[in-house]
Amino acid sequence: MKFETVVSDIGSSMQNDARQAASLIIGESPKMVELKRLVKIVGPSLAPVMLTGETGVGKDIVAQEIHRQSLRSGPFIAINCAAIPAELLESELFGYEKGAFTGADRARMGRFEMSNGGTLFLDEIGDMPLALQSKLLRVLENHCIQRIGGNREMKLDLRLVCATHQKVENMVEDGRFRADLYYRLATFPIEVPTLLERCDDIPTLLDAMTLTYLERQPDVAAPRFSDGAIEALKSHHWPGNVRELRNVLERAFVLFSGREVTGRNVTENLLRLRLPGPGSPEELDALWQAATFDEGIAALSDPQGRTLPPAPEDFRDWFLHHNDIDLRGFIRDIEVVLIEAALSAKGGLVSHAAEALKLRRTTLIEKMKKLMIERPYIG
Numbered sequence: 001m002k003f004e005t006v007v008s009d010i011g012s013s014m015q016n017d018a019r020q021a022a023s024l025i026i027g028e029s030p031k032m033v034e035l036k037r038l039v040k041i042v043g044p045s046l047a048p049v050m051l052t053g054e055t056g057v058g059k060d061i062v063a064q065e066i067h068r069q070s071l072r073s074g075p076f077i078a079i080n081c082a083a084i085p086a087e088l089l090e091s092e093l094f095g096y097e098k099g100a101f102t103g104a105d106r107a108r109m110g111r112f113e114m115s116n117g118g119t120l121f122l123d124e125i126g127d128m129p130l131a132l133q134s135k136l137l138r139v140l141e142n143h144c145i146q147r148i149g150g151n152r153e154m155k156l157d158l159r160l161v162c163a164t165h166q167k168v169e170n171m172v173e174d175g176r177f178r179a180d181l182y183y184r185l186a187t188f189p190i191e192v193p194t195l196l197e198r199c200d201d202i203p204t205l206l207d208a209m210t211l212t213y214l215e216r217q218p219d220v221a222a223p224r225f226s227d228g229a230i231e232a233l234k235s236h237h238w239p240g241n242v243r244e245l246r247n248v249l250e251r252a253f254v255l256f257s258g259r260e261v262t263g264r265n266v267t268e269n270l271l272r273l274r275l276p277g278p279g280s281p282e283e284l285d286a287l288w289q290a291a292t293f294d295e296g297i298a299a300l301s302d303p304q305g306r307t308l309p310p311a312p313e314d315f316r317d318w319f320l321h322h323n324d325i326d327l328r329g330f331i332r333d334i335e336v337v338l339i340e341a342a343l344s345a346k347g348g349l350v351s352h353a354a355e356a357l358k359l360r361r362t363t364l365i366e367k368m369k370k371l372m373i374e375r376p377y378i379g
Protein backbone atom coordinates (compact mmCIF):
# COMPACT_ATOMS: atom_id res chain seq x y z
CA MET A 1 0.00 0.00 0.00
CA LYS A 2 1.33 3.46 -0.82
CA PHE A 3 0.73 6.19 1.71
CA GLU A 4 0.95 9.90 1.18
CA THR A 5 4.36 11.02 2.40
CA VAL A 6 6.24 14.13 1.57
CA VAL A 7 9.89 14.33 2.43
CA SER A 8 11.83 17.41 1.57
CA ASP A 9 15.34 17.58 2.86
CA ILE A 10 16.67 21.09 2.85
CA GLY A 11 20.42 20.97 3.46
CA SER A 12 21.51 23.32 6.24
CA SER A 13 23.87 25.29 3.98
CA MET A 14 20.93 26.15 1.72
CA GLN A 15 18.67 27.21 4.53
CA ASN A 16 19.41 30.89 4.66
CA ASP A 17 18.97 31.09 0.90
CA ALA A 18 15.74 29.15 1.27
CA ARG A 19 14.43 31.58 3.85
CA GLN A 20 15.23 34.55 1.63
CA ALA A 21 13.61 32.95 -1.41
CA ALA A 22 10.05 33.89 -2.31
CA SER A 23 7.39 32.46 -0.02
CA LEU A 24 5.61 29.30 -1.15
CA ILE A 25 2.41 31.09 -0.14
CA ILE A 26 1.09 33.14 -3.02
CA GLY A 27 -1.13 36.17 -2.45
CA GLU A 28 -0.81 39.82 -1.47
CA SER A 29 -4.33 40.50 -0.16
CA PRO A 30 -4.46 41.83 3.44
CA LYS A 31 -5.48 38.38 4.78
CA MET A 32 -2.51 36.72 3.07
CA VAL A 33 -0.05 39.41 4.16
CA GLU A 34 -1.21 38.76 7.74
CA LEU A 35 -0.93 34.98 7.25
CA LYS A 36 2.63 35.30 5.92
CA ARG A 37 3.52 37.54 8.88
CA LEU A 38 2.22 34.90 11.33
CA VAL A 39 4.12 32.14 9.52
CA LYS A 40 7.34 34.16 9.72
CA ILE A 41 6.89 34.70 13.47
CA VAL A 42 5.89 31.16 14.37
CA GLY A 43 8.13 29.34 11.87
CA PRO A 44 11.39 29.46 13.87
CA SER A 45 9.69 28.61 17.20
CA LEU A 46 9.04 25.07 18.43
CA ALA A 47 5.38 25.77 19.20
CA PRO A 48 2.92 23.28 17.70
CA VAL A 49 0.81 24.93 15.01
CA MET A 50 -2.78 24.03 14.17
CA LEU A 51 -3.82 25.01 10.63
CA THR A 52 -7.53 25.23 10.02
CA GLY A 53 -9.48 26.17 6.92
CA GLU A 54 -11.77 24.81 4.25
CA THR A 55 -10.64 22.19 1.79
CA GLY A 56 -8.24 23.46 -0.90
CA VAL A 57 -7.27 26.71 0.84
CA GLY A 58 -3.59 25.70 0.91
CA LYS A 59 -2.96 24.23 4.37
CA ASP A 60 -0.29 21.87 3.01
CA ILE A 61 1.53 24.80 1.41
CA VAL A 62 1.41 26.78 4.67
CA ALA A 63 2.78 23.78 6.60
CA GLN A 64 5.69 23.52 4.14
CA GLU A 65 6.35 27.24 4.42
CA ILE A 66 6.41 27.00 8.25
CA HIS A 67 9.05 24.29 7.90
CA ARG A 68 11.04 26.41 5.45
CA GLN A 69 10.93 29.38 7.80
CA SER A 70 11.94 27.20 10.74
CA LEU A 71 15.47 26.71 9.37
CA ARG A 72 15.44 23.26 10.95
CA SER A 73 17.96 20.97 9.31
CA GLY A 74 15.81 17.81 9.40
CA PRO A 75 13.25 16.85 6.76
CA PHE A 76 9.59 17.82 6.34
CA ILE A 77 7.56 14.65 6.84
CA ALA A 78 3.82 14.61 6.17
CA ILE A 79 1.29 11.99 7.14
CA ASN A 80 -2.41 12.11 6.36
CA CYS A 81 -4.32 10.62 9.30
CA ALA A 82 -7.47 10.25 7.18
CA ALA A 83 -5.72 8.31 4.42
CA ILE A 84 -4.24 5.59 6.64
CA PRO A 85 -6.40 2.88 8.23
CA ALA A 86 -6.69 3.50 12.00
CA GLU A 87 -5.02 0.18 12.87
CA LEU A 88 -1.93 1.03 10.78
CA LEU A 89 -1.56 4.64 11.86
CA GLU A 90 0.23 3.80 15.11
CA SER A 91 2.94 1.72 13.42
CA GLU A 92 3.33 4.37 10.70
CA LEU A 93 3.93 7.01 13.37
CA PHE A 94 5.95 5.09 15.94
CA GLY A 95 7.65 2.45 13.77
CA TYR A 96 8.26 -1.07 15.10
CA GLU A 97 10.93 -3.56 16.02
CA LYS A 98 11.42 -6.85 14.22
CA GLY A 99 8.89 -9.43 15.49
CA ALA A 100 6.65 -6.78 17.13
CA PHE A 101 3.64 -8.37 15.42
CA THR A 102 2.90 -10.95 12.73
CA GLY A 103 4.39 -9.66 9.50
CA ALA A 104 6.98 -7.40 11.19
CA ASP A 105 9.88 -9.32 9.62
CA ARG A 106 12.26 -6.38 10.03
CA ALA A 107 12.44 -3.24 12.13
CA ARG A 108 10.98 -0.07 10.63
CA MET A 109 11.39 3.58 11.46
CA GLY A 110 8.19 5.58 12.09
CA ARG A 111 7.37 9.11 10.96
CA PHE A 112 8.21 10.61 14.36
CA GLU A 113 11.76 9.34 14.06
CA MET A 114 12.01 10.32 10.39
CA SER A 115 11.07 13.89 11.25
CA ASN A 116 13.71 14.16 14.00
CA GLY A 117 15.25 17.64 13.75
CA GLY A 118 12.72 18.64 11.08
CA THR A 119 8.93 19.02 10.99
CA LEU A 120 6.19 16.43 11.27
CA PHE A 121 3.00 17.50 9.48
CA LEU A 122 -0.05 15.63 10.80
CA ASP A 123 -2.71 16.29 8.19
CA GLU A 124 -6.41 15.69 8.97
CA ILE A 125 -5.65 15.41 12.68
CA GLY A 126 -9.42 15.24 13.39
CA ASP A 127 -9.34 11.68 12.03
CA MET A 128 -6.83 10.43 14.58
CA PRO A 129 -8.41 7.64 16.69
CA LEU A 130 -8.89 8.44 20.41
CA ALA A 131 -6.51 5.69 21.57
CA LEU A 132 -3.72 7.16 19.48
CA GLN A 133 -4.51 10.69 20.66
CA SER A 134 -3.39 9.73 24.20
CA LYS A 135 -0.13 8.35 22.83
CA LEU A 136 0.48 11.50 20.81
CA LEU A 137 -0.08 13.65 23.89
CA ARG A 138 2.52 11.61 25.77
CA VAL A 139 5.04 12.14 22.95
CA LEU A 140 4.40 15.88 22.99
CA GLU A 141 4.98 16.03 26.71
CA ASN A 142 8.06 13.82 26.95
CA HIS A 143 9.65 14.37 23.52
CA CYS A 144 10.31 10.63 23.56
CA ILE A 145 8.98 7.69 21.59
CA GLN A 146 9.23 3.94 21.79
CA ARG A 147 8.89 1.80 18.68
CA ILE A 148 6.11 -0.81 18.87
CA GLY A 149 7.59 -3.97 20.38
CA GLY A 150 10.67 -2.06 21.53
CA ASN A 151 11.81 -1.19 25.01
CA ARG A 152 14.17 1.67 24.24
CA GLU A 153 13.03 5.28 24.81
CA MET A 154 14.28 7.50 22.00
CA LYS A 155 14.68 11.20 22.67
CA LEU A 156 13.60 13.24 19.64
CA ASP A 157 13.85 16.86 18.55
CA LEU A 158 10.26 17.21 17.33
CA ARG A 159 8.28 20.01 15.74
CA LEU A 160 4.64 19.40 14.99
CA VAL A 161 2.32 21.14 12.54
CA CYS A 162 -1.27 19.83 12.29
CA ALA A 163 -4.08 20.60 9.90
CA THR A 164 -7.78 19.93 9.75
CA HIS A 165 -10.75 21.04 7.72
CA GLN A 166 -13.08 19.83 10.47
CA LYS A 167 -14.23 21.83 13.50
CA VAL A 168 -12.10 20.04 16.09
CA GLU A 169 -13.62 22.23 18.88
CA ASN A 170 -16.96 20.54 18.18
CA MET A 171 -15.29 17.13 18.30
CA VAL A 172 -13.85 18.07 21.69
CA GLU A 173 -17.36 18.94 22.92
CA ASP A 174 -18.72 15.59 21.65
CA GLY A 175 -15.88 13.66 23.30
CA ARG A 176 -14.40 12.56 19.96
CA PHE A 177 -11.18 14.51 20.43
CA ARG A 178 -9.21 14.84 23.67
CA ALA A 179 -9.45 18.39 25.02
CA ASP A 180 -5.94 18.32 26.57
CA LEU A 181 -4.40 17.25 23.25
CA TYR A 182 -6.40 19.83 21.31
CA TYR A 183 -5.18 22.70 23.50
CA ARG A 184 -1.61 21.42 23.29
CA LEU A 185 -1.71 21.11 19.49
CA ALA A 186 -3.45 24.43 19.02
CA THR A 187 -0.78 26.38 20.90
CA PHE A 188 -0.58 28.50 17.78
CA PRO A 189 -3.78 28.28 15.71
CA ILE A 190 -3.71 29.68 12.19
CA GLU A 191 -6.84 29.99 10.06
CA VAL A 192 -6.04 29.86 6.34
CA PRO A 193 -8.51 32.18 4.54
CA THR A 194 -10.88 30.95 1.87
CA LEU A 195 -10.38 32.07 -1.74
CA LEU A 196 -13.64 34.03 -1.48
CA GLU A 197 -12.14 36.08 1.35
CA ARG A 198 -9.15 36.92 -0.81
CA CYS A 199 -10.52 36.98 -4.33
CA ASP A 200 -8.20 39.92 -5.16
CA ASP A 201 -5.39 37.33 -5.20
CA ILE A 202 -6.95 35.48 -8.14
CA PRO A 203 -4.83 37.19 -10.87
CA THR A 204 -1.58 36.60 -8.93
CA LEU A 205 -2.53 32.99 -8.26
CA LEU A 206 -3.40 32.47 -11.95
CA ASP A 207 -0.02 33.91 -13.01
CA ALA A 208 1.89 31.69 -10.58
CA MET A 209 -0.06 28.57 -11.49
CA THR A 210 0.36 29.33 -15.21
CA LEU A 211 4.14 29.39 -14.75
CA THR A 212 4.00 26.04 -12.93
CA TYR A 213 1.85 24.60 -15.73
CA LEU A 214 4.28 25.87 -18.39
CA GLU A 215 7.23 24.33 -16.56
CA ARG A 216 5.53 20.96 -16.97
CA GLN A 217 4.30 21.59 -20.53
CA PRO A 218 6.48 24.30 -22.14
CA ASP A 219 5.03 23.76 -25.63
CA VAL A 220 1.50 24.73 -24.68
CA ALA A 221 0.34 28.33 -25.17
CA ALA A 222 -1.26 29.82 -22.07
CA PRO A 223 -4.82 31.18 -22.14
CA ARG A 224 -5.24 34.95 -21.56
CA PHE A 225 -7.87 36.04 -19.06
CA SER A 226 -9.66 39.28 -20.06
CA ASP A 227 -10.76 41.83 -17.43
CA GLY A 228 -14.26 40.44 -17.77
CA ALA A 229 -12.97 36.93 -17.12
CA ILE A 230 -11.18 38.07 -13.97
CA GLU A 231 -14.37 39.80 -12.79
CA ALA A 232 -16.37 36.61 -13.41
CA LEU A 233 -13.79 34.56 -11.50
CA LYS A 234 -13.93 37.04 -8.62
CA SER A 235 -17.71 36.70 -8.39
CA HIS A 236 -17.63 32.89 -8.08
CA HIS A 237 -17.99 31.52 -4.52
CA TRP A 238 -15.17 28.89 -4.82
CA PRO A 239 -16.28 26.02 -2.58
CA GLY A 240 -13.09 24.15 -3.61
CA ASN A 241 -10.89 27.23 -3.04
CA VAL A 242 -7.41 27.40 -4.65
CA ARG A 243 -7.62 23.74 -5.70
CA GLU A 244 -10.78 24.57 -7.67
CA LEU A 245 -9.07 27.62 -9.22
CA ARG A 246 -6.19 25.40 -10.36
CA ASN A 247 -8.75 23.02 -11.85
CA VAL A 248 -10.39 25.90 -13.74
CA LEU A 249 -7.01 27.06 -15.05
CA GLU A 250 -6.23 23.55 -16.31
CA ARG A 251 -9.58 23.49 -18.08
CA ALA A 252 -8.73 26.89 -19.63
CA PHE A 253 -5.39 25.51 -20.88
CA VAL A 254 -7.27 22.72 -22.66
CA LEU A 255 -10.15 24.77 -24.07
CA PHE A 256 -8.58 28.19 -24.67
CA SER A 257 -4.88 27.54 -25.20
CA GLY A 258 -3.26 30.67 -26.69
CA ARG A 259 -6.61 32.48 -26.80
CA GLU A 260 -8.49 35.06 -24.79
CA VAL A 261 -10.96 33.88 -22.17
CA THR A 262 -13.97 36.16 -21.78
CA GLY A 263 -16.26 36.59 -18.78
CA ARG A 264 -18.89 34.56 -20.58
CA ASN A 265 -16.41 31.75 -21.24
CA VAL A 266 -15.69 31.66 -17.53
CA THR A 267 -19.31 31.24 -16.49
CA GLU A 268 -20.37 29.01 -19.36
CA ASN A 269 -17.32 26.86 -20.07
CA LEU A 270 -14.96 26.96 -17.15
CA LEU A 271 -17.15 27.07 -14.05
CA ARG A 272 -19.88 24.87 -15.52
CA LEU A 273 -19.39 21.64 -13.65
CA ARG A 274 -22.87 20.17 -13.98
CA LEU A 275 -24.85 18.96 -16.90
CA PRO A 276 -27.34 21.56 -18.06
CA GLY A 277 -30.78 21.16 -16.51
CA PRO A 278 -33.71 19.65 -18.40
CA GLY A 279 -34.45 21.46 -21.63
CA SER A 280 -35.21 20.79 -25.25
CA PRO A 281 -32.38 19.62 -27.53
CA GLU A 282 -32.65 23.00 -29.27
CA GLU A 283 -32.09 24.77 -25.94
CA LEU A 284 -29.12 22.56 -25.17
CA ASP A 285 -27.65 23.21 -28.61
CA ALA A 286 -28.13 26.94 -28.21
CA LEU A 287 -26.40 26.82 -24.83
CA TRP A 288 -23.41 25.01 -26.24
CA GLN A 289 -23.26 27.19 -29.36
CA ALA A 290 -23.26 30.30 -27.16
CA ALA A 291 -20.15 28.92 -25.54
CA THR A 292 -17.38 30.10 -27.81
CA PHE A 293 -14.79 27.42 -27.40
CA ASP A 294 -14.40 26.61 -31.09
CA GLU A 295 -11.89 23.73 -30.90
CA GLY A 296 -13.36 22.68 -27.59
CA ILE A 297 -16.81 22.27 -29.09
CA ALA A 298 -15.39 19.89 -31.71
CA ALA A 299 -14.41 17.51 -28.96
CA LEU A 300 -17.91 17.74 -27.57
CA SER A 301 -19.75 16.98 -30.81
CA ASP A 302 -20.15 13.79 -32.78
CA PRO A 303 -19.35 13.69 -36.54
CA GLN A 304 -22.88 14.87 -37.34
CA GLY A 305 -22.26 17.92 -35.16
CA ARG A 306 -24.67 16.79 -32.45
CA THR A 307 -23.81 17.88 -28.92
CA LEU A 308 -22.37 15.13 -26.77
CA PRO A 309 -22.46 14.98 -22.98
CA PRO A 310 -19.14 15.37 -21.12
CA ALA A 311 -16.90 12.35 -21.67
CA PRO A 312 -16.64 9.99 -18.67
CA GLU A 313 -12.88 10.09 -19.33
CA ASP A 314 -12.94 13.74 -18.13
CA PHE A 315 -13.39 12.43 -14.60
CA ARG A 316 -10.12 10.45 -14.66
CA ASP A 317 -8.20 13.28 -12.97
CA TRP A 318 -10.88 13.97 -10.36
CA PHE A 319 -8.72 12.91 -7.40
CA LEU A 320 -5.87 15.18 -8.49
CA HIS A 321 -8.08 18.07 -7.45
CA HIS A 322 -10.61 16.72 -4.97
CA ASN A 323 -10.59 14.50 -1.94
CA ASP A 324 -13.77 12.61 -2.55
CA ILE A 325 -16.99 12.38 -4.52
CA ASP A 326 -20.40 11.02 -3.57
CA LEU A 327 -20.34 8.53 -6.45
CA ARG A 328 -23.83 7.12 -5.93
CA GLY A 329 -25.36 10.56 -5.39
CA PHE A 330 -23.59 12.02 -8.43
CA ILE A 331 -24.62 9.20 -10.75
CA ARG A 332 -28.18 9.34 -9.37
CA ASP A 333 -28.34 13.12 -10.08
CA ILE A 334 -27.20 12.54 -13.67
CA GLU A 335 -29.82 9.80 -14.08
CA VAL A 336 -32.57 12.05 -12.75
CA VAL A 337 -31.58 14.99 -14.96
CA LEU A 338 -31.33 12.89 -18.12
CA ILE A 339 -34.55 10.95 -17.50
CA GLU A 340 -36.46 14.16 -16.80
CA ALA A 341 -34.91 15.77 -19.89
CA ALA A 342 -35.87 12.79 -22.07
CA LEU A 343 -39.43 12.76 -20.73
CA SER A 344 -39.78 16.47 -21.29
CA ALA A 345 -38.29 16.25 -24.80
CA LYS A 346 -40.65 13.39 -25.72
CA GLY A 347 -43.79 15.14 -24.51
CA GLY A 348 -44.03 12.93 -21.41
CA LEU A 349 -44.33 9.71 -23.46
CA VAL A 350 -42.50 7.04 -21.46
CA SER A 351 -42.05 4.66 -24.38
CA HIS A 352 -40.45 7.37 -26.54
CA ALA A 353 -38.29 8.60 -23.66
CA ALA A 354 -37.17 4.99 -23.05
CA GLU A 355 -36.22 4.68 -26.73
CA ALA A 356 -34.25 7.95 -26.57
CA LEU A 357 -32.41 6.72 -23.48
CA LYS A 358 -31.78 3.28 -25.00
CA LEU A 359 -33.64 1.61 -22.11
CA ARG A 360 -36.50 -0.88 -22.06
CA ARG A 361 -39.82 0.78 -21.21
CA THR A 362 -40.23 -1.37 -18.08
CA THR A 363 -36.69 -0.51 -16.93
CA LEU A 364 -37.42 3.19 -17.31
CA ILE A 365 -40.68 2.86 -15.36
CA GLU A 366 -38.80 1.05 -12.57
CA LYS A 367 -36.13 3.73 -12.49
CA MET A 368 -38.74 6.50 -12.41
CA LYS A 369 -40.40 4.82 -9.41
CA LYS A 370 -37.11 4.36 -7.61
CA LEU A 371 -35.95 7.91 -8.30
CA MET A 372 -39.46 9.31 -7.69
CA ILE A 373 -39.61 10.98 -11.10
CA GLU A 374 -43.05 12.15 -12.16
CA ARG A 375 -44.08 12.32 -15.80
CA PRO A 376 -44.05 16.01 -16.75
CA TYR A 377 -47.43 17.68 -17.10
CA ILE A 378 -47.97 18.35 -20.78
CA GLY A 379 -50.63 21.04 -21.19
Ligand SMILES: Nc1ncnc2c1ncn2[C@@H]1O[C@H](COP(=O)(O)OP(=O)(O)OP(=O)(O)O)[C@@H](O)[C@H]1O
Nearest residue numbers: 024025026054055056057058059060061165242243
Ligand atom coordinates in the same frame (compact mmCIF):
# COMPACT_ATOMS: atom_id res chain seq x y z
N1 LIG B 1 -1.35 30.30 -1.45
C1 LIG B 1 -1.13 29.36 -2.37
N2 LIG B 1 -0.15 29.55 -3.25
C2 LIG B 1 0.05 28.63 -4.22
N3 LIG B 1 -0.64 27.51 -4.41
C3 LIG B 1 -1.61 27.27 -3.56
C4 LIG B 1 -1.90 28.18 -2.47
N4 LIG B 1 -2.91 27.68 -1.79
C5 LIG B 1 -3.25 26.53 -2.38
N5 LIG B 1 -2.46 26.29 -3.46
C6 LIG B 1 -2.62 25.12 -4.36
O1 LIG B 1 -3.95 24.65 -4.21
C7 LIG B 1 -4.00 23.24 -4.11
C8 LIG B 1 -4.64 22.85 -2.80
O2 LIG B 1 -3.81 23.25 -1.72
P1 LIG B 1 -3.60 22.33 -0.43
O3 LIG B 1 -3.48 20.89 -0.79
O4 LIG B 1 -2.49 22.94 0.34
O5 LIG B 1 -5.02 22.57 0.29
P2 LIG B 1 -5.52 22.06 1.70
O6 LIG B 1 -5.97 23.26 2.45
O7 LIG B 1 -4.46 21.23 2.34
O8 LIG B 1 -6.78 21.19 1.31
P3 LIG B 1 -7.37 19.85 1.99
O9 LIG B 1 -8.06 20.28 3.26
O10 LIG B 1 -8.35 19.36 0.97
O11 LIG B 1 -6.21 18.93 2.22
C9 LIG B 1 -2.57 22.76 -4.26
O12 LIG B 1 -2.40 22.44 -5.62
C10 LIG B 1 -1.73 23.97 -3.93
O13 LIG B 1 -0.53 23.91 -4.66
Ligand SMILES: [Mg+2]
Nearest residue numbers: 059060123163
Ligand atom coordinates in the same frame (compact mmCIF):
# COMPACT_ATOMS: atom_id res chain seq x y z
MG1 LIG C 1 -4.35 19.14 2.70
